[in-house]
Amino acid sequence: MRLDKYLTTTLPSEITRNQIQKLIKSGKILVDAKPGKVSQLIEPGQIITVDYELPYDPTLYSENIPLDVVYEDNYLLVINKPPGLIVHPGAGNATGTLVNALLYHCEYLSNENGPYRPGIVHRLDKETSGLLVAAKDNSVHSSLRKQFTNRKIDKRYLALVWGVMKQPSGDINLPIGRSLKDRKKFAVVPDGRESLTRYEVVEQFEFLTLLRLKLETGRTHQIRVHLSHLNHPVFGDPYYGGRNTKMITLNLRNRLLAAKLLSVMKRQALHAQSLSFTHPISGAIVSCEAPLHDDYLEILGLLREQNA
Template identity: 45%
Template sequence: MEKILLKVDEDNINKRLDLFISEKLEGKSRSYVQGLIEDEKVVVNEKIKKSNYKLKLEDVINIEVPQPRELEIEAEDIPLDIVYEDSDVIIVNKDKDMVVHPAPGNYNGTLVNALLYHCKDLSGINGVARPGIVHRIDKDTSGILVIAKNDNAHNRLAEQFKDHSITRTYYALVEGVIKTDSGIIDAPIGRHPVERIKMAVVKNGKHAVTHYEVIERFKGYTLVKCNLETGRTHQIRVHMSHIGHPLLGDEVYGFKKQKFKLQGQALHAKDLGFIHPTKGEYVEFSSQLPQYFEKLLDNLRNISKI
């Protein structure tokens, strides 16, 4: 058990307790801090306070941080759709419904569990729970991911993601008919001010730019190709919802009810391009739309083609 003592200065008066602590504890998320507060591991002036407590000057905060539980991630014989592999990288076409790496509630059946069975050499930069994972896509998003097999490859790929020099193309089926053939959504993204598990377009969010192009129009729906200039959490889902065209099946940023009864958003990471970490040349990989997505498009073409 690690014990931490914090004292509130003038710069943090009226700040929420959970926000203040998450800013001070490096590597700990706000939700993690809220869990500590709920478990009464945080006391302010020797009293238990709630997460939304507004700090006062010279408040004394005592925190007990439990030792992290050692994770034992098991290798599992789960089929993988491997698009390409060499001594530095593995390119995988991830299935819809597969979580990328273990986390509370999902310690098995993840892409990492499958990768550990397939390959013993993965970069260790992100620790035991996320070996080789340079970037992620949501559980319900299918498509192309690059995995690093060594630390050098990981660092070189991570730098390209940081510089936004990676080519990333997604196909999304959205609600409504988009009238313009293409457009650019330049709107900052950050945590939703009220629903903290969601992202949103907010004034003080991080710079985020999405380019979209209409591929096909249907009655009530549009198939679009989206290119990411930046890579914010849920960027396409947030941006398309922001312009009034949420992704079909997206119950977080779109409509709760939809006639196709999809489990999760209709979004596929189709193309991924980058400078190979050791060869130094540009490479690009593509994947086909998953069967459910193609079937959905065929149904729309048969019943509601414009």
Template identity: 40%
Template sequence: MEKQILEITPEHSGSRIDKALSAFNPEWTRSKVQSWVKEGLILVNGKTVKPNYQLKEDDRVEVSEPEPEPLEIVPEDLGLDIVHEDADVLVVNKPRGMVVHPAAGHATGTLVNGLMHHCTDLSGINGVMRPGIVHRIDKDTTGLLAVAKNDLAHASLAEQLSKKTVTRKYTALVHGNIQHDEGTVDAPIGRDPKDRQRMTVIDGGRDAVTHFTVTERFGDYTLVECRLETGRTHQIRVHMRYIGHPLAGDPKYGPKKTLPFGGQVLHAGILGFTHPSTGVYMEFEAPLPEDFEDLLGKLRQRD
């Protein structure tokens, strides 16, 4: 069990302990902090407190973070949509709602659980919990991912991502009517200091570039194709929000009043890379999922 001592500054004075501590560490969610408080794992000035305790300046908070429970990957037959497979790489079309790899709260039902059932020869560069995973897409984003089946393939794909030679094109539905037909968002992305669970455009962030092209307009919504030059966490979601056109259905970066879709309306439809062994450029395409097509159909009928 790891112990940490936190000194409360004027910035967090008056804040609830769960809200303040979740700002110290992005992995300390408010619900996690609340449970630790109830279990007596968090002390303020040497005493237990209630989850709604309001911190005071100069409070001394002692956090005894419990050791994470070891996770074991359980192979599961998840009926993965395998678009391509050979001795080096796998290309899979991930459905909405599927987390890419196991983590706290998502030990089963992830893409990695399905991959472990489908094949056991996956690269180990990213460790036992992320075998074969070279890049990720968000839980509620659908579409194509490349998976490495050995370490040489993993290194090759990772280098291509680093050199920005991988083709990654997404289809997104955003709020508002984008007047110009195309554009580029070149703005650095880092963790939001006001909300550690979100990313934002911020000075000192990592460079991030998104190119977009308008493909269809629906009055108060616009369908765009986004091409990633870099691959930062939540990049398209953050960049489109930054230019005033957040993704429809996005609970984290979109407006409160948005389309009821069960997540951001975003699909990784085209993925291209140079094959690690043959040196031949390969490109794959996954059609829009049925719920995305249905939504577009309703917007067209409305207009």
């Protein structure tokens, strides 16, 4: 029996055959730990892994959560998201998200991304700070989404990473997909999706490097995965080797400093610093920048003291 037909008969009825085919094509269904194909014939004894969560059906509440609005007009807004703020509600997080704040702040929001993610055009990880754009109507949302898809939006990040980069600038062009070892993580895998990150060194410290990065593609955890794969994980990153695993490589003096820095930076040191796009209505270029948050500024100050 074909893989898609088999799964149609075995998975919950809420998951349609069309959805199953999309999951297969996106690499979220594995057969014996390898990406499956829609027309693939399956055999008894094969292990099929499906990466899918049934849609969460929350009741959305508006909440008066302060927002750092960098730019706003009648059609969209750009926000400097603080670390620790989840973008949209999910299981266990029905309130206290950016969506709840947007519902309070805005009279209208797009529903192009579904009724439970109003206004959300793209996302940032919970502990990643920086710029995020939200749309107030569907036509604006669709235009922004196309700009992301066609790589017309310029997104740049600052990342503090472990170690010293061999080159002052470069491209990381490595495919990314679900990790075969831990399905909750992503990794560089041969059959992954094309992923391109460009970087340049901004500032060099004794055992850490401050990078500016430009995303040419928008894969989940792309910067964190790429840098971890190069053995330069983002400082503080608990999922991709950015906390204590590198401490053993340091001398005592630097180990003490690293421990102090980690006590301040309790998250990955990743910040969406700048965002430029074409305004869907006016056609003007909108360029925004977001200042670093206090924890990031503090660790950079401590590192610069050491360099002085």
